[in-house]
Amino acid sequence: MTREEVAARVVGVTAQQFAMKTSDIKESDQFTVDLGADSLKSIELVAAYEEAFGLSVKEEEALKVQDVGGAIDFFFRLLQ
Amino acid sequence: MPFEKLSEQQVNQLARQGCSATDWHTITIASGCDLSRINNVQFSGTVRIGSTDGSRTVDGVELPCGLSHATIADCTIGDNVRIANIGSVVAHYVIENGAVIQDVGCLSVTPGTTFGNGTEIEALNEAGGRGIRIVNDLSAQAAYVQGVLRHNPEFVKRLSVLIDEKVSRAKAEKGIVGKDAQILHCGTIQNVMIGPSTLIRGAQSLRDGTIASCPEHPTEIGEGVNARSFMVAEGARIENGVILDKVFVGQGVKMGKQFSAENSLLFANCEAFHGEAVAVFAGPYTVTHHKSTLLIAGMFSFYNAGSGTNQSNHMYKLGPVHQGVLERGCKTGSFSYLLLESHIPAFSVVIGKHFTNINIPHLPFSYIHEEGGVSKVIPGMNLFSVGTVRDGEKWPKRDNRKGPIKRDLMIFDVFSPYTVEKMRRGRDELLALSESVPKEKSFIAYGGLQLNRLLLKKGAKYYSLAITRYLNGKVTERLKVNLTRDRNWSRAVASLVPSVSLTNSSEWTDIAGLLMPRERLAGVEEQVVNGRIATYDQLLAAFAASYELYAEDAWRYIYDAYAQEYGIRLEDITVEQALKAIDEWEQASSSLHGMILEDSKKEFAAFARIGYGIDQPEEERVKDFEAVRGTIETNGVVQKLVKEGAAIPRLRAEFESLVASFSTT
Numbered sequence: 047m048t049r050e051e052v053a054a055r056v057v058g059v060t061a062q063q064f065a066m067k068t069s070d071i072k073e074s075d076q077f078t079v080d081l082g083a084d085s086l087k088s089i090e091l092v093a094a095y096e097e098a099f100g101l102s103v104k105e106e107e108a109l110k111v112q113d114v115g116g117a118i119d120f121f122f123r124l125l126q
Numbered sequence: 127m128p129f130e131k132l133s134e135q136q137v138n139q140l141a142r143q144g145c146s147a148t149d150w151h152t153i154t155i156a157s158g159c160d161l162s163r164i165n166n167v168q169f170s171g172t173v174r175i176g177s178t179d180g181s182r183t184v185d186g187v188e189l190p191c192g193l194s195h196a197t198i199a200d201c202t203i204g205d206n207v208r209i210a211n212i213g214s215v216v217a218h219y220v221i222e223n224g225a226v227i228q229d230v231g232c233l234s235v236t237p238g239t240t241f242g243n244g245t246e247i248e249a250l251n252e253a254g255g256r257g258i259r260i261v262n263d264l265s266a267q268a269a270y271v272q273g274v275l276r277h278n279p280e281f282v283k284r285l286s287v288l289i290d291e292k293v294s295r296a297k298a299e300k301g302i303v304g305k306d307a308q309i310l311h312c313g314t315i316q317n318v319m320i321g322p323s324t325l326i327r328g329a330q331s332l333r334d335g336t337i338a339s340c341p342e343h344p345t346e347i348g349e350g351v352n353a354r355s356f357m358v359a360e361g362a363r364i365e366n367g368v369i370l371d372k373v374f375v376g377q378g379v380k381m382g383k384q385f386s387a388e389n390s391l392l393f394a395n396c397e398a399f400h401g402e403a404v405a406v407f408a409g410p411y412t413v414t415h416h417k418s419t420l421l422i423a424g425m426f427s428f429y430n431a432g433s434g435t436n437q438s439n440h441m442y443k444l445g446p447v448h449q450g451v452l453e454r455g456c457k458t459g460s461f462s463y464l465l466l467e468s469h470i471p472a473f474s475v476v477i478g479k480h481f482t483n484i485n486i487p488h489l490p491f492s493y494i495h496e497e498g499g500v501s502k503v504i505p506g507m508n509l510f511s512v513g514t515v516r517d518g519e520k521w522p523k524r525d526n527r528k529g530p531i532k533r534d535l536m537i538f539d540v541f542s543p544y545t546v547e548k549m550r551r552g553r554d555e556l557l558a559l560s561e562s563v564p565k566e567k568s569f570i571a572y573g574g575l576q577l578n579r580l581l582l583k584k585g586a587k588y589y590s591l592a593i594t595r596y597l598n599g600k601v602t603e604r605l606k607v608n609l610t611r612d613r614n615w616s617r618a619v620a621s622l623v624p625s626v627s628l629t630n631s632s633e634w635t636d637i638a639g640l641l642m643p644r645e646r647l648a649g650v651e652e653q654v655v656n657g658r659i660a661t662y663d664q665l666l667a668a669f670a671a672s673y674e675l676y677a678e679d680a681w682r683y684i685y686d687a688y689a690q691e692y693g694i695r696l697e698d699i700t701v702e703q704a705l706k707a708i709d710e711w712e713q714a715s716s717s718l719h720g721m722i723l724e725d726s727k728k729e730f731a732a733f734a735r736i737g738y739g740i741d742q743p744e745e746e747r748v749k750d751f752e753a754v755r756g757t758i759e760t761n762g763v764v765q766k767l768v769k770e771g772a773a774i775p776r777l778r779a780e781f782e783s784l785v786a787s788f789s790t791t
Contacts, residue, residue: 079732085507106718106723
């Protein structure tokens with residue numbers, strides 16, 4: 047997958063999880079500060095990304111990701 | 127010490143000093159008793175007086191021993207006692223050496239009282255049916271079996287006989303004020319047994335109770351306390367307007383700030399301030415510190431109640447008949463609410479208000495939260511909360527009991543056969559559900575909660591990590607010890623065979639802090655029924671024996687669970703399998719540890735700084751935060767986690783190096 051394709055999927059899942067429009071999600075959005083994710087939401091979000099990409103990620107690595115752009119890079123790296 | 131009747135000259139001296147007696151012939155004194163220290167005392171009935179020599183320190187001032195301004199009826203007074211300024215009477219007490227009773231309205235006993243022994247506490251079910259009778263050396267375990275094992279009527283009947291016998295032994299004609307006890311500035315104290323070194327200062331009213339105490343850990347009852355039908359164990363501290371009605375207070379409990387409780391038991395190291403407890407079985411380390419927190423009709427242990435925590439046990443139908451079980455290690459967040467019946471699994475967190483009956487005993491370490499009025503669960507999330515790690519470390523360190531006898535038996539392990547077996551069942555249930563639930567479904571209903579379908583596999587994965595870490599950690603740890611002691615592989619693995627047999631090692635239960643295989647509890651039950659346990663003391667001894675067996679019983683569980691999980695009988699484990707075990711342990715440990723570390727770091731993230739550097743630019747906000755909270759680099763908890771993380775590969779390398787040396791032998 048190209049980074050753009052990964053980005054589209056990450057943004058789509060993120061929008062769905064936060065009940066937002068995809069157009070309102072920016073790569074610079076921080077999950078906690080901008081999107082209002084708490085610890086509980088973070089778990090659901092990681093699970094949703096995993097299902098979208100058909101991957102099982104290392105939680106300790108996934109939980110380090112702070113923003114949407116970071117999530118895109120994280121999954122793009124995993125898919126390479 | 128010989129006691130003698132008063133001579134006529136001595137009677138005259140006492141009369142001159144303002145004393146009188148209903149009959150001077152029934153007053154006896156110790157040989158050499160200094161009568162000049164007995165003033166303005168009215169004697170009634172039979173009174174025996176020891177030496178009045180010496181002094182006692184009262185309110186920081188050294189004052190002479192002796193008796194003054196008091197009415198004393200049917201008492202035996204030891205040596206070096208000070209009794210002064212009694213409003214009404216001191217009656218029917220044995221007052222042991224060194225005691226002080228001063229500025230007390232009334233201290234009396236009605237002959238034949240049981241001092242609160244035998245009082246029935248309607249715990250758990252407010253409407254009754256689980257009555258627990260309290261006695262002066264009640265343990266959490268003895269209370270648990272009284273209240274909980276109601277399925278076996280013969281056991282209930284036999285146990286009741288043991289308690290009857292215990293209560294009848296507590297019945298007495300006189301009370302005791304123990305050696306060196308001090309009772310100062312109090313109102314009415316009636317039918318209360320007072321242990322050695324007790325300090326009662328400013329209590330308002332104490333009726334029908336026992337205050338156990340010991341020199342190593344004196345019990346303190348402070349100002350404004352109002353208690354009736356109660357037992358207080360050694361080292362407890364109750365002060366500042368506490369109100370108790372039919373309550374057992376365990377060893378080392380701290381209680382104050384107008385806390386009130388009725389029909390409740392609070393065992394060792396509980397802390398209760400401000401709030402209210404009704405029909406509560408508070409196992410060890412139950413903590414409630416805040417106003418407007420009501421704990422009702424529930425069983426708790428190693429529990430922390432957030433402010434405004436509340437539960438309902440009443441559906442306005444057949445009365446307040448519902449009860450709740452919050453297994454060990456739970457926390458309830460601010461203004462959380464639980465509708466009882468509910469069964470919350472071990473080490474879980476409850477956030478928000480829940481109007482469904484929650485029943486998820488096989489999902490320990492979970493977060494139960496509310497979203498838009500819907501109750502949801504995230505299984506296993508508390509496994510990587512830094513709070514869980516801290517709790518597990520702090521309880522043993524905060525054991526407040528200093529007396530020689532620690533009555534409540536406790537196993538502190540966060541990860542134990544009890545919790546690990548729950549996780550194994552939880553994992554299997556979640557995996558089975560993940561196979562059966564269609565992808566179109568976002569949520570499933572589970573035990574009264576909504577469970578996100580995406581979290582079925584996720585929860586199972588968390589549990590798998592913890593199970594893998596526990597089993598492989600325990601196996602490699604023991605193998606390492608055996609190999610270090612005896613550098614022979616065959617003998618080292620042979621000694622991994624457990625020394626105890628259990629018919630079913632996977633069934634465990636938590637008896638108010640004591641973890642034990644269920645069949646051991648069934649054994650105790652059976653012995654009570656068949657009369658082999660014939661006294662209350664033998665019941666306590668049976669629990670003590672189970673406590674001593676915990677380590678070996680736990681190993682039996684590990685041995686059997688390892689065989690089930692990996693198909694390996696430990697006496698047959700090979701070098702290669704041992705190396706795989708340490709590899710799995712390292713991976714699981716690193717993963718869980720990494721998650722805990724990330725969780726702890728969140729406490730230093732941008733959102734955590736919101737309240738810092740008020741109206742200041744960003745730079746000052748950061749500086750203010752760092753001045754108050756420190757940094758990741760300076761925080762003790764985080765740095766301890768970092769060090770522990772660094773130790774994981776080192777422990778693996780040490781094990782590998784040890785085991786590899788056996789690979790060719």
